[in-house]
Amino acid sequence: MSFQFEHSNSTWVRYSEYEWKQAEDGKLYLTACADAQPTIYDPLKEYQQLVLDALYIGRLGMRQEQDDTEIQDEIKAFAEKYGLFGLMTALPTTPSFMDYEAVYLPKNRFIKKETMSTEDYLNLFFPFDKLDVVKRSVESLWNIEGDNMMMALAMTMSDRPMAVNMSFQRQYAESYEWMKQVFTDWAFNATTVFLYYNDYDKLDDDYKQLMRQSIRAFDGNAPSYHIELLEQPTLVWDFHSLLLGIQMMLSFMLTDKSNPMRVCKKCSKFFVASRPSAVFCSPRCKNQYNVYKNRAKNKQTKLRNKI
Template identity: 50%
Template sequence: MKDFFENSRSNWVRYISYDFKEKDGVLYITPSENAMPDLYNIMKCREKIIVDALNTGLLCMKQNINEEEKKKGVMEFVSHYGLLGLMTTITSTPAFMDYEVVHFIKNRFVKAETMDTLEYIAKFYPFEMPQITKNGLAMRWDISGDKTMMALAMTFSDRETAVNMSFQRNYAEPYEWVKMQLVDWALLFTTAHIFYEDDLSETDKTLYRQMMTVFDGNSPTYHIALCDDKPVLVWKFGSLAIAVQMLFSLSITDDKKPIRVCKHCAKAFIPSRPNAVFCSSKCKNQYNVYKSRAKGNS
């Protein structure tokens, strides 16, 4: 995985701070008012973003953790990496703005097969709808007044309009949707771990195989940029969620550095050595102390 992405880049946007805001009984995560955007290269933190996404999802799966702790964990992930870009994750194409209606891939958030384009966009702009003029297939997005947002839109002018819009300060995602996506990744990770680590019946194995087949979604595109010193693969992800999904897929199938579960704390980690079973020396020491005490009491 390291070699595959060593000469790659893919820029994404996160804001300096985010807030929880509620409207019509729905809790959203959205950039804080006047928060400044920050561009970063997903590929520079590809291993950490996978681990953090999975561990946040594992946290949200726990029954003994209260909702405030789960909200804190989800907000911490978003603060580090930005919102997931769910607006373009579940559509059949990130260029859905070019059509009168949006077509969806199978997903857990929108049950309808199609939806009016402007109605769909409004789900992610609950507090202030962008200035969009749409007449059939003709669409115009007017952005003015905020020079930072205008500059951000110009920076990503080569991207699909919907992807560009998901970087704007007024964009928001339902907290429950973000949490659900993180939990789904954690469930798939847990499924793979149980499949190979536990003694399962053939019936159970068949069930777990079927669970993994639903791990599907939009595929990213890329192009080769001829930089000063060497060619670079530039990935165009329709959303951060699609980036994490692809990186997770490659990591879980990596022979040299497959993502694992720590033997002590049960958190996800990517081992530095092929035979590593602990995420840190601290977990290794604590596990050995626990085993030693257990042996002494037996």
């Protein structure tokens, strides 16, 4: 794939360990463990694996009978590899919402209100320990004290919008229901794109129309950008959430003609095809599929001989 985001501001924070915790509202949240260590990394460097890992969880979420504990284990492992989504900065009209009097929200599937007080909004992502933030009109004052590691992290990331920086703090949490929904939506859309072309001749026109409409509704806040005066004026993309980064990468992978994303004929996992005609994710799946097919064929012949 020709990479479109040569210069980008996409570094993200992941903690060494996360845990599921129930909040007072009865909902389950994923948050970093008390003694977990934060690391800064660039998710765009390993974007293909990141997208495939996300789709794997989404496929689990799509199954009606799927046990939630397995999905929770997978989401926890995902966070330990890549960090939390940054839903807090992905949903509002701007990741710099701390510079405004309130939080403004475009249409999304999680929050119906178009605007919320900053305090109420922050409570959705800090259901356990709150950050020491004082909000007066457009001014926000954030006081970090006590935890040296959190102070160092905030200093390192001080060029990012305040809310992004706040979402890197240990106290930040994301709801299970919301995370599962995001993963499932991605997998649903990727599956729709795959089936639309794979089964094109078998699908009736109404169903195809429905699929086209559903994909058209798959959009999101675009990343913002700025210009930096390097050796030459350079366009730099700003990803202010992992969620937006994954969504953009997924969109590029879904529209990549030379290395399309496909569902393996044997194991049903998504993979990036090395050539457009590939149908198996690995030589192993290809062999297993052929062995299985031959066995079935032999059985049929034996049966026929008996008759």
